[in-house]
Amino acid sequence: MTRIVAPADTQLLDVRTRRGFGARFGRAAEFVITAPGRANLIGEHTDYNDGYVLPFALARRTAIAVSPREGRAVCFSSALARGDVEFSLDEPIVPRGEPAWGDYVRGVVAGCLSAGLDPGGFDAWVDSDVPVGAGLSSSAALEVAAAGVVERLAGASLAPLAKARLCQRAEHEFAGVPCGIMDQMASILATTDDLLLLDCRDNSWRQVALPGSEVEVVVVDSELPHDLGQGEFALRVEQCREAARRLGVRSLRDATREQLSALAGYPVLQRRAQHVVEENARVLAAVDAIRTNDWTHLGVLLDESHQSLRDLYEVSRPEMDDLAGSLRCAGALGARMTGGGFGGCAVALFRAGSRPERLFSGE
Numbered sequence: 001m002t003r004i005v006a007p008a009d010t011q012l013l014d015v016r017t018r019r020g021f022g023a024r025f026g027r028a029a030e031f032v033i034t035a036p037g038r039a040n041l042i043g044e045h046t047d048y049n050d051g052y053v054l055p056f057a058l059a060r061r062t063a064i065a066v067s068p069r070e071g072r073a074v075c076f077s078s079a080l081a082r083g084d085v086e087f088s089l090d091e092p093i094v095p096r097g098e099p100a101w102g103d104y105v106r107g108v109v110a111g112c113l114s115a116g117l118d119p120g121g122f123d124a125w126v127d128s129d130v131p132v133g134a135g136l137s138s139s140a141a142l143e144v145a146a147a148g149v150v151e152r153l154a155g156a157s158l159a160p161l162a163k164a165r166l167c168q169r170a171e172h173e174f175a176g177v178p179c180g181i182m183d184q185m186a187s188i189l190a191t192t193d194d195l196l197l198l199d200c201r202d203n204s205w206r207q208v209a210l211p212g213s214e215v216e217v218v219v220v221d222s223e224l225p226h227d228l229g230q231g232e233f234a235l236r237v238e239q240c241r242e243a244a245r246r247l248g249v250r251s252l253r254d255a256t257r258e259q260l261s262a263l264a265g266y267p268v269l270q271r272r273a274q275h276v277v278e279e280n281a282r283v284l285a286a287v288d289a290i291r292t293n294d295w296t297h298l299g300v301l302l303d304e305s306h307q308s309l310r311d312l313y314e315v316s317r318p319e320m321d322d323l324a325g326s327l328r329c330a331g332a333l334g335a336r337m338t339g340g341g342f343g344g345c346a347v348a349l350f351r352a353g354s355r356p357e358r359l360f361s362g363e
């Protein structure tokens with residue numbers, strides 16, 4: 001089954017999350033904090049190579065309803081997963097606790113405490129419209145919302161980059177995924193209307209407007225489960241590091257096409273590096289195509305990105321290739337897998353008003 005990831009009603013989510021809190025904890029929630037999932041238009045597997053990305057926020061969010069409680073105990077409970085996440089702020093917060101989803105929130109609260117933000121004891125109920133395991137950063141949305149909860153309770157706020165780094169650290173150290181910074185930055189800074197051009201070397205960013213009167217980006221879930229923890233993601237990160245080391249550059253951001261022949265003896269590393277070097281160039285070309293309203297070229301860049309992820313980076317799956325292909329057949333100017341890969345979602349670019357009403361049977 002494939003389905004369009006349609007916008008969800010934020011107000012409904014708010015009501016549902018408050019209701020869930022009430023049913024679980026027997027009192028009213030004091031406040032609700034939300035954070036969005038993201039999709040990436042182009043710039044895949046470039047963030048941990050100090051490169052460029054171009055994500056946007058989804059109109060789908062993770063919400064946490066919260067009420068403080070006496071003492072130093074914290075309890076997270078969720079509509080989406082079994083098992084409560086319980087710990088004390090006075091004891092060391094450790095990774096790899098049960099249930100496993102709790103690692104994200106444990107990691108964030110631990111990071112906040114070491115940054116000097118103490119929330120005091122609280123109860124929290126988590127609900128979400130971001131499909132889990134679909135490559136839309138449900139984990140970053142959970143981390144960023146959890147950080148927002150601690151900020152609110154501690155009466156202090158973190159700068160966007162500090163908050164993103166803290167959430168990224170939770171993912172690295174508690175969940176064991178060596179991700180880049182795109183997902184967390186996108187969840188904090190991106191909007192649903194604009195693209196976020198982020199330079200992952202100096203973490204500078206700017207919004208890039210995509211005129212809705214001209215084009216529309218559609219996100220489609222392949223409903224193939226993807227799991228970044230399975231080792232393939234970490235392997236790509238390692239291969240990129242190794243390629244940069246062999247090329248004598250700080251990171252693949254600094255490598256050029258001409259240099260790639262030096263990796264001829266290491267075909268896998270060469271393919272990975274070629275993807276990163278060309279994908280970075282494609283992001284900048286995409287921003288240029290948007291500036292000049294060259295939608296045909298933007299579509300071509302999306303297609304090229306997909307081919308590169310399939311052939312050079314080897315993170316696609318035949319079903320994802322078919323999905324991107326059927327989106328093109330349905331009239332998309334370009335389509336590609338989005339996110340880490342091995343399943344998850346595709347993004348497709350349509351001229352405004354040109355998308356067939358029903359993209360897939362049964363929709």
Ligand code: GLA
Nearest residue numbers: 044045179180181182339340
């Ligand atoms: C995952 C990671 C991101 C990024 C993408 C691939 O979503 O969490 O940091 O590396 O894969 O672009």
